[in-house]
Amino acid sequence: MLNTSSSIAKQLVVTEILPPYQFYQENTALSGFSVEVMQEIFKITGDEIDLQVFPWARAYKTALNQPNTLIFSLSRTKVRENLFIWGGKLMREDIYAWCLQEKFKTPITDIEQLKKYKLAVTNSSSTAQYFQQEDYPFIYTVVSPEQSLQMLYLNRVDFITGTKSTLVARASKLNLEVSRLKKIIPLSVVNHDLYFAFSLNSDKKIVTKYTNAYKIIEKNGTLDKLRNKWQVQ
Structure with a gap:
């Protein structure tokens, strides 16, 4: 310890x-x-x-x-x-954009397509710095990754970012249904x-x-x- x-x-x-x-x-x-x-x-x-x-x-x-x-x-x-x-x-880390299962029925094939959607990212995180640098218009910066996950489940944002292992751990901790999460697209630019x-x-x-x-x-x-x-x- x-x-x-x-x-x-x-x-x-x-x-x-x-x-x-x-x-x-x-x-x-x-x-x-x-x-x-x-x-x-x-x-x-x-x-x-x-x-x-x-x-x-x-x-x-x-x-x-x-x-x-x-x-x-x-x-x-x-x-x-x-x-x-x-x-x-x-x-x-292998980072993906994630949404809820019921969203994004049409496949996303390019990260630029995400610019019209709302995104929650942790303040000062590498993903926040990337999306801010690329002028994504609908960014919500939050204090913790748990907040971004909660915003997704409450339909306040359209997608969040993270690795599978970190998101599964957070969702389980917050008693959120992990099976509702769906990968949208790999974010190789922020790996x-x-x-x-x-x-x-x-x-x-x-x-x-x-x-x-x-x-x-x-x-x-x-x-x-x-x-x-x-x-x-």
Whole structure:
């Protein structure tokens, strides 16, 4: 279990709840694929960790502005490339546009066709940044992915985005009928590798220590074992 005591903290780490990568178990312990990868890295670095779980926009803003801040799991996009110091790759996401089964009876074959529909995205997420950059006119930004899912089920928006594993986990948590969800179209333009990364003004020695630790778990097979355990790419 990660040490979250800020009184003895040495390294600030920020994240969000993003099952199956980061989520709370019933006993309130933080678990998931990315959490277990980072735990292995922390064992090697030997640091005490001040882990802060925030809504995504706050975690992202903290990592942008506060020195020596580590953030995970962060999509590595063109927009973000020069905003962070990139550590190690955790996994890759396959993202789709999703609707309710009764919608979109005519197949969508091009992402541009979605411009006439209402979309809910999480504030400061990579998908939000993409659709805003491409001037999609009917975007609703929300604090959490759960809100976007609830808006979809309430017919307040036409589609949302996400991976199958994350949407199934969220729908189950909210007691929503998972079978009502339907993929519209793959969103290859927003498929990105997820990394842990550091704020730009971070100490180079700290960054090197963590990237070296990542190389160790990559080389000794620990990373692949965790990917197999959690069935991520």
